[in-house]
Amino acid sequence: xxxxxxxxxxxxxxxxxxxxxxxxxxxxxxxxxxxxxxxxxxxxxxxxxxxxxxxxxxxxxxxxxxxxxxxxxxxxxxxxxxxxxxxxxxxxxxxxxxxxxxxxxxxxxxxxxxxxxxxxxxxxxxxxxxxxxxxxxxxxxxxxxxxxxxxxxxxxxxxxxxxxxxxxxxxxxxxxxxxxxxxxxxxxxxxxxxxxxxxxxxxxxxxxxxxxxxxxxxxxxxxxxxxxxxxxxxxxxxxxxxxxxxxxxxxxxxxxxxxxxxxxxxxxxxxxxxxxxxxxxxxxxxxxxxxxxxxxxx
Numbered sequence: 001x002x003x004x005x006x007x008x009x010x011x012x013x014x015x016x017x018x019x020x021x022x023x024x025x026x027x028x029x030x031x032x033x034x035x036x037x038x039x040x041x042x043x044x045x046x047x048x049x050x051x052x053x054x055x056x057x058x059x060x061x062x063x064x065x066x067x068x069x070x071x072x073x074x075x076x077x078x079x080x081x082x083x084x085x086x087x088x089x090x091x092x093x094x095x096x097x098x099x100x101x102x103x104x105x106x107x108x109x110x111x112x113x114x115x116x117x118x119x120x121x122x123x124x125x126x127x128x129x130x131x132x133x134x135x136x137x138x139x140x141x142x143x144x145x146x147x148x149x150x151x152x153x154x155x156x157x158x159x160x161x162x163x164x165x166x167x168x169x170x171x172x173x174x175x176x177x178x179x180x181x182x183x184x185x186x187x188x189x190x191x192x193x194x195x196x197x198x199x200x201x202x203x204x205x206x207x208x209x210x211x212x213x214x215x216x217x218x219x220x221x222x223x224x225x226x227x228x229x230x231x232x233x234x235x236x237x238x239x240x241x242x243x244x245x246x247x248x249x250x251x252x253x254x255x256x257x258x259x260x261x262x263x264x265x266x267x268x269x270x271x272x273x274x275x276x277x278x279x280x281x282x283x284x285x286x287x288x289x290x291x292x293x294x295x296x297x298x
Contacts, residue, residue, distance in 0.1 A: 006022060006077065010022050012212060014254065016250035016252075027216055031069070031169075034201055036204075037187065037203060041188060043156065044076060047075055048076050048156060049154045050154060051079050051080075051081050051145075053145050054109075055115055056098040057223070058210055058211045058214045062160065062205075064105065065101070065105070065214075067158060067201070079109065080098070081148045082095055082099075082110070083112055083148075084111055084115075085137055086113060086114045086122050087123060090224060090226060090227060092223070094222035100220060101220065112144045112148050117144055118140060118295065123230070125207075125298055130297065132231040132232060133228035134234070135294075138289060143291045145159075146196055156197050157196045158199050158200070161202060162202050162203065163205055163252055166185065166200070169234075169239070170182065170256065170259045171237050172234065172237050182263070184258055195283060204256070206252065273285040278292055
């Protein structure tokens with residue numbers, strides 16, 4: 001099987017493109033997509049300090065390395081952020097990988113843990129719990145990532161959400177009828193006081209292609225899946241969408257583009273709510289932020 005662009009041996013067949021690509025052409029396509037997403041959505045400006053949320057997995061390491069390439073061409077500063085949820089047998093192997101990648105790129109970083117910042121590890125929270133693990137983890141991870149980025153003076157906070165992550169979130173919001181949350185599914189969040197604006201430069205890169213890019217590039221990555229992942233509603237939605245993609249290649253891109261177009265039509269219908277200040281000092285749309293509600297519940 002030969003590459004359709006240069007006749008070298010192909011390593012990937014992109015069914016939605018009907019295109020076979022060699023390693024170099026595949027990597028070039030991925031890098032072009034990454035840069036295009038940043039450019040067309042104006043995600044990063046010269047002189048910005050970008051917080052990079054890194055777990056050590058394929059997506060976050062690919063994000064970090066691609067931003068490292070971007071930083072080599074433009075005057076931007078990167079700052080690494082690692083959240084240690086306290087998942088026994090999982091984070092002990094992923095965090096050293098994240099640290100090694102930071103050091104290889106010369107990127108300063110910080111590590112915040114659930115145990116130090118919240119008083120409990122995720123494993124402890126999940127003993128006699130009332131919710132699934134993701135309900136706790138998602139809220140607290142966002143809280144600590146924002147805290148770390150804000151304290152470091154970051155202009156933006158980049159996360160490694162890939163195409164599959166985005167499409168799963170979109171479909172979950174469709175199924176729940178949550179159009180307000182759907183309206184926040186774009187390439188960046190609203191710029192609000194107290195929140196570092198989050199950006200998703202990898203939202204047009206499929207998950208498998210993110211993994212392949214990391215492997216072809218020789219990045220050291222953590223390959224294990226979170227032990228709590230199978231509990232999530234997202235897993236059911238993921239399997240549904242993957243089955244649809246298998247039968248109709250390109251449907252993931254169609255779902256993403258459809259949601260973006262819908263958000264344009266919604267306009268300011270779901271503009272950001274006025275923020276209040278929680279007793280913990282964080283900004284929130286309610287009297288008590290979700291993180292504090294969960295901590296009280298625990």
